[in-house]
Amino acid sequence: EVQLVESGGGLVQPGGCLRLSCVASGFTFSSDWMHWVRQVPGKGLEWVSRIKSDGSETNYADSVKGRFTISRDNAENTLYLQMNSLRADDTAVYYCTRVKTYFDYWGQGTLVTVSS
């Protein structure tokens, strides 16, 4: 059974930083692109970032480029999202997802709240 378990969310002040983690199991983590998607509570889905299976390629949405860094540790089956210079509009539930050409498995999400 595929499982994606996120952690690391919480309350942080504007300008602060946070690192999200996602531990994967039930599939060959090192073979797949992994993505982060976020959703403001009550609002729509927004794609955030992706990383290639071997970590050699990364891409970011314009809204987070230069502030967020995606990475992975294939030995630990773990995906990360380092979030710096956080703003109020980064407040959202962050989902870790496995992607083929579609988002087939999603974690339960971790809530990040940016507020003073």
Place this chain on the structure above:
Amino acid sequence: QSALTQPASVSGSPGQSITISCTGTSSDVGGYNYVSWYQQHPGKVPKLIIYDVSNRPSGVSNRFSGSKSGNTASLTISGLQTEDEADYYCSSYTTSRTLGYVFGTGTKVTVL
């Protein structure tokens, strides 16, 4: 990246068919057959219901079907049931501004 355009809401009576549109550009929906659709009930995680324009994952009802014409993709729900009341999102691979994915604005389906 600009979100793909979906109608904010669509409604129908039980047993009817409804269609949700998803309009993008030649850099996303029109350029690639990597359109997927997701169903999200309140407080739940999005669930994949259509991938690569018109394919259904195992276990998804055949009442859900997808298609694409030009820069617009569509999701049709036939034989509408009360449990279909949810939010629906389309998504597409995109090469606009960055390589990645883009989601639609979302559509609230109400079963009358």
